Amino acid sequence: MTARAPPANRKLSNMLMADFKQCLTLYEKKEYAEAIKRADHILTQKPDHGETLAVKGLCRYHQDSPVEGRSLINAGMKNDPESYIIWHVLALLERSEKNYHAALKAYQKSLTIDPSNQNVLRDLSLMQIQTREYEPLVITRRKQLTDKPEIRANWTGLAVALFLKGDYATAARTLAAYEESAPEKEPKDKTQSDDIENCELALFRNKCLIEAKEYDLALKDLEELENKTSKRHIPDQQSILEHRCDIYIRQGKTKDAQRLTRVLLRRNPHDRALYRQLEKVLGIQDNNQLKSVMYKKLAQKYPRSDCPRSMPLEFLEGQAFDEAADAYVSTLIHRRVPSAFMNVKHLYKNPAKALSIGAIAQRIFDGATEDLSGASDFLWSACFLAQHFSKLGDQNKALKFIDNAIEHTPTLVELHLTRAKILKRMGAVNKGAEAANAARELDLQDRYLNTKAAKYTLRANNADDIEQAIKLISMFTRNDTSGTGVQDLHDMQGYWFLSELARRQRRNGDGPLALKRHKAALNVFSEFEHEQLDFHLYALRKGTMNAYIDMLQWEDKLYKSKKFIRSTRGIIETYIALWDTKPDCGCGAVIPGSFPLKAVDYNASTTVKKKKKKKTNEGSAEAKQNPNGLPTPEHRHDADPEGLKLVKNVDLLETALVHAKKLAEVGDSLGLVFQAEIYLRQNKYMLALQSLNKLKASDAASPYASVLAKVAEAQLNGDDSTAQNLKDMTLKMLPKLFNETESDAVATARLAFSVPSYKELAGELLKGLVSENATAAALAVWAANSLGLELEDLAKEQYPELEVPLPN
Amino acid sequence: MSKVQLDDLTPNNLGMLKRINSVVLPTSYTDSFYTEALTVGQLAKLAYYNEIPVGAIRCCLEVAPEHTKPSRIYIMTIAVLSPYRENGIGGMLLDHIERYAAETFVPELSVHALTDDTEVIEWYKKRGFEIVDEVKGYYKRLTPAKDAYLMVKKLKKDQ
Numbered sequence: 001m002t003a004r005a006p007p008a009n010r011k012l013s014n015m016l017m018a019d020f021k022q023c024l025t026l027y028e029k030k031e032y033a034e035a036i037k038r039a040d041h042i043l044t045q046k047p048d049h050g051e052t053l054a055v056k057g058l059c060r061y062h063q064d065s066p067v068e069g070r071s072l073i074n075a076g077m078k079n080d081p082e083s084y085i086i087w088h089v090l091a092l093l094e095r096s097e098k099n100y101h102a103a104l105k106a107y108q109k110s111l112t113i114d115p116s117n118q119n120v121l122r123d124l125s126l127m128q129i130q131t132r133e134y135e136p137l138v139i140t141r142r143k144q145l146t147d148k149p150e151i152r153a154n155w156t157g158l159a160v161a162l163f164l165k166g167d168y169a170t171a172a173r174t175l176a177a178y179e180e181s182a183p184e185k186e187p188k189d190k191t192q193s194d195d196i197e198n199c200e201l202a203l204f205r206n207k208c209l210i211e212a213k214e215y216d217l218a219l220k221d222l223e224e225l226e227n228k229t230s231k232r233h234i235p236d237q238q239s240i241l242e243h244r245c246d247i248y249i250r251q252g253k254t255k256d257a258q259r260l261t262r263v264l265l266r267r268n269p270h271d272r273a274l275y276r277q278l279e280k281v282l283g284i285q286d287n288n289q290l291k292s293v294m295y296k297k298l299a300q301k302y303p304r305s306d307c308p309r310s311m312p313l314e315f316l317e318g319q320a321f322d323e324a325a326d327a328y329v330s331t332l333i334h335r336r337v338p339s340a341f342m343n344v345k346h347l348y349k350n351p352a353k354a355l356s357i358g359a360i361a362q363r364i365f366d367g368a369t370e371d372l373s374g375a376s377d378f379l380w381s382a383c384f385l386a387q388h389f390s391k392l393g394d395q396n397k398a399l400k401f402i403d404n405a406i407e408h409t410p411t412l413v414e415l416h417l418t419r420a421k422i423l424k425r426m427g428a429v430n431k432g433a434e435a436a437n438a439a440r441e442l443d444l445q446d447r448y449l450n451t452k453a454a455k456y457t458l459r460a461n462n463a464d465d466i467e468q469a470i471k472l473i474s475m476f477t478r479n480d481t482s483g484t485g486v487q488d489l490h491d492m493q494g495y496w497f498l499s500e501l502a503r504r505q506r507r508n509g510d511g512p513l514a515l516k517r518h519k520a521a522l523n524v525f526s527e528f529e530h531e532q533l534d535f536h537l538y539a540l541r542k543g544t545m546n547a548y549i550d551m552l553q554w555e556d557k558l559y560k561s562k563k564f565i566r567s568t569r570g571i572i573e574t575y576i577a578l579w580d581t582k583p584d585c586g587c588g589a590v591i592p593g594s595f596p597l598k599a600v601d602y603n604a605s606t607t608v609k610k611k612k613k614k615k616t617n618e619g620s621a622e623a624k625q626n627p628n629g630l631p632t633p634e635h636r637h638d639a640d641p642e643g644l645k646l647v648k649n650v651d652l653l654e655t656a657l658v659h660a661k662k663l664a665e666v667g668d669s670l671g672l673v674f675q676a677e678i679y680l681r682q683n684k685y686m687l688a689l690q691s692l693n694k695l696k697a698s699d700a701a702s703p704y705a706s707v708l709a710k711v712a713e714a715q716l717n718g719d720d721s722t723a724q725n726l727k728d729m730t731l732k733m734l735p736k737l738f739n740e741t742e743s744d745a746v747a748t749a750r751l752a753f754s755v756p757s758y759k760e761l762a763g764e765l766l767k768g769l770v771s772e773n774a775t776a777a778a779l780a781v782w783a784a785n786s787l788g789l790e791l792e793d794l795a796k797e798q799y800p801e802l803e804v805p806l807p808n
Numbered sequence: 809m810s811k812v813q814l815d816d817l818t819p820n821n822l823g824m825l826k827r828i829n830s831v832v833l834p835t836s837y838t839d840s841f842y843t844e845a846l847t848v849g850q851l852a853k854l855a856y857y858n859e860i861p862v863g864a865i866r867c868c869l870e871v872a873p874e875h876t877k878p879s880r881i882y883i884m885t886i887a888v889l890s891p892y893r894e895n896g897i898g899g900m901l902l903d904h905i906e907r908y909a910a911e912t913f914v915p916e917l918s919v920h921a922l923t924d925d926t927e928v929i930e931w932y933k934k935r936g937f938e939i940v941d942e943v944k945g946y947y948k949r950l951t952p953a954k955d956a957y958l959m960v961k962k963l964k965k966d967q
């Protein structure tokens with residue numbers, strides 16, 4: 001295409017042109033202040049020079065003035081909308097802002113104006129892969145390859161793009177073409193990384209052939225790779241075997257597949273997936289008798305592997321199960337395996353199996369001799385039985401076993417941890433935290449124990465739990481000059497800590513802080529997404545395509561993770577609750593309000609008073625303590641220590657809506673329910689109905705959702721009395737909204753808060769929760785308490801150890 | 809490999825010494841007793857049975873007035889969890905200290921024992937300790953305060 005003549009205002013005198021070029025160089029060197037000086041110089045003479053405005057904008061953006069930066073770029077764009085430089089600048093800004101789709105469009109536009117720009121072409125391909133636009137990606141990569149066929153990464157880049165698009169045959173051909181055309185290095189020039197790259201490339205090419213269903217070609221290819229005299233030989237025998245076995249399975253060549261699966265099993269008898277694969281290729285998946293024979297033989301063959309002993313427990317029944325379980329469980333206990341109970345816990349879905357396993361442990365317990373030779377059997381069977389009874393719900397019996405064992409040997413760490421768990425299940429959360437801490441104190445270098453103790457502390461009910469927990473985790477983190485590791489756990493993506501903290505803050509009724517921590521927890525996931533960007537180029541340059549493709553596939557499932565969903569639900573719930581507790585929200589008009597939070601001062605100043613640095617040498621003492629021997633990082637300035645910026649001048653419902661949409665997008669049906677709840681609060685009944693209809697169309701429709709839909713309909717028709725009736729129904733159904741009992745109590749109370757006449761009914765519902773389990777009971781008491789209802793005595797009757805959460 | 813092994817006291821396993829002493833011994837000890845236990849090197853040891861700490865000894869060096877060299881090793885605490893007693897674990901801990909004394913040319917060991925704890929007194933006697941003194945109300949922290957014997961074992965020069 002022919003470029004249009006540039007607009008008159010783009011042209012610069014030779015002198016100013018030199019300035020502009022320098023300005024660009026300075027920007028690239030990240031000398032923003034200097035670059036801006038040049039830009040200003042140009043602008044004094046040509047104030048509407050678009051490209052200069054844009055580059056200045058980009059510099060301002062990087063100087064922490066994002067708003068001004070963007071408006072300068074927009075101004076530049078207005079003056080000169082056909083400049084590839086300005087579009088490129090805009091793309092860079094959007095990319096920094098992580099708006100990958102917008103960046104993609106801007107790169108594309110820049111490229112239509114200046115099709116020869118290699119850098120823009122490369123960056124465009126990055127955006128395309130980041131946004132999973134595989135079709136256009138193939139076109140971009142093909143162009144890169146045509147322009148620069150001498151670069152290896154351009155060939156593999158195209159092949160990866162084709163693979164991702166699903167065009168495996170062309171991907172394989174591309175790689176073959178490269179291997180045939182690539183100049184061969186002299187053996188003496190070959191480095192180890194060349195070998196690794198060749199190996200990766202060969203295996204990737206083979207994978208493409210397999211996916212393209214070119215099985216015969218793929219097998220021939222593997223023969224060549226295996227052949228030591230071939231110049232394509234690779235040393236990775238394991239992968240060759242795996243590929244070949246995979247081909248045989250796909251081809252239905254069962255005899256060969258059986259043989260190779262057994263070879264693979266011999267190489268690694270600890271891989272559960274291989275045992276399942278063997279069942280499958282033997283065609284005995286559904287024949288328990290034959291499977292049992294298979295596992296027995298394998299158990300003899302691989303005496304050190306857990307798999308052939310534990311896996312049959314899943315399908316065996318009756319006496320066969322009892323015998324196999326006896327052999328397995330008693331070995332674990334005799335061998336003092338701390339995870340013994342964890343290994344069989346999943347079998348407790350089946351009550352008969354649970355009983356049988358309990359009986360095995362009981363037999364060992366009863367048979368343990370009083371002298372030292374019996375001590376180990378006594379301790380480990382007692383610990384096992386404690387877990388057994390706890391799992392079956394008999395916490396008192398569990399506690400007796402564990403206390404008995406602790407009296408015998410108070411220095412066995414596992415006993416204290418088990419005790420902590422039992423206490424937690426009894427509702428004795430404070431004592432549970434003490435027990436976890438007792439375990440920790442026995443072995444200070446064990447990070448697992450430290451983490452457990454911190455987690456139990458966050459779930460306890462003492463006023464200083466949060467500080468205590470932070471003190472604990474800081475024993476293992478890289479602490480900043482404030483002396484704590486909270487920042488480090490953000491940097492190190494310590495999701496468990498951030499999400500536990502969020503839940504605790506929510507329980508404390510501190511909405512903004514809960515939001516802040518939920519946000520940090522969610523940030524862990526978006527960081528995973530953004531960090532991919534670094535690998536698109538790196539992996540191709542290093543030639544590690546196989547791991548790279550695994551990574552992309554992992555990233556595709558990232559937001560479907562339970563943790564992401566849990567934190568997203570948490571943040572939405574908190575936003576809605578904050579909105580409901582705002583004095584002027586008018587909530588309760590449509591559907592009932594949320595469980596209350598502490599009042600937020602929306603007028604409070606969010607500027608942080610910088611504390612004057614104490615003039616002690618505390619900092620240096622901390623530095624010496626640092627376990628990693630690294631210099632202590634500076635305590636980064638927290639611009640929003642109380643999370644107020646997340647709520648002040650923020651449309652709480654709109655923000656919640658963004659998260660609810662994401663939740664629906666990743667397939668959590670609550671996403672649509674939340675959307676409806678938000679729309680109802682915004683009086684957007686039509687939109688609420690639409691979300692609920694979408695839910696109805698999926699198989700996740702819930703009675704609660706259909707009642708919500710009727711509320712919306714009644715509102716649309718102006719039918720107040722029906723709306724009121726239906727509201728009564730929502731109250732009854734709300735506890736079914738969430739699966740987690742924790743939310744049941746919260747949800748039930750939510751309704752009662754907004755409509756005082758619901759109080760009695762809420763009381764009944766909360767009473768029902770008390771009988772579920774200690775955790776639910778504690779929450780019900782907490783919720784009732786806030787409603788001015790008394791449930792504590794009832795709960796304590798059922799759970800004498802119950803420690804009720806702090807009242808607000 | 810023997811089921812019983814001795815190991816050094818470290819900041820990380822100090823909690824084990826605390827735990828053992830607190831369940832076995834009648835008196836409780838101050839925080840500084842424990843933090844200083846980390847500074848005495850081989851004079852503090854944990855005994856492990858099947859990798860579980862079940863016994864511990866903690867001693868200190870005594871330097872007589874006007875002397876520069878330590879004149880004896882004083883056993884501040886020795887304790888074995890009751891289910892693990894009478895298996896030679898206490899003896900192992902004591903032997904370790906005795907060997908260390910010999911290696912470092914410390915001529916004697918000493919310990920205080922409750923006057924009415926005949927079993928322990930017998931235990932020490934069997935291992936070459938002799939009663940040299942009786943200290944009235946030595947265990948001040950017990951209510952009522954109890955008396956103690958000071959017991960000493962002289963080590964042979966050429967051991």
Ligand SMILES: CC(C)(COP(=O)(O)OP(=O)(O)OC[C@H]1O[C@@H](n2cnc3c(N)ncnc32)[C@H](O)[C@@H]1OP(=O)(O)O)[C@@H](O)C(=O)NCCC(=O)NCCS
Nearest residue numbers: 885886887888892893894895896897898899900928931934
């Ligand atoms: C005193 C104490 C440390 C001894 O610990 P212990 O591990 O039982 O000591 P040992 O096993 O070495 O000796 C105990 C007896 O068991 C015998 N024994 C039994 N089995 C044995 C074996 N396998 N190997 C060696 N000795 C054995 C010993 O011969 C010894 O008997 P003896 O005194 O008649 O010779 C322990 O009893 C204790 O902790 N008591 C309470 C705390 C206390 O009072 N401490 C002292 C005050 S500081």
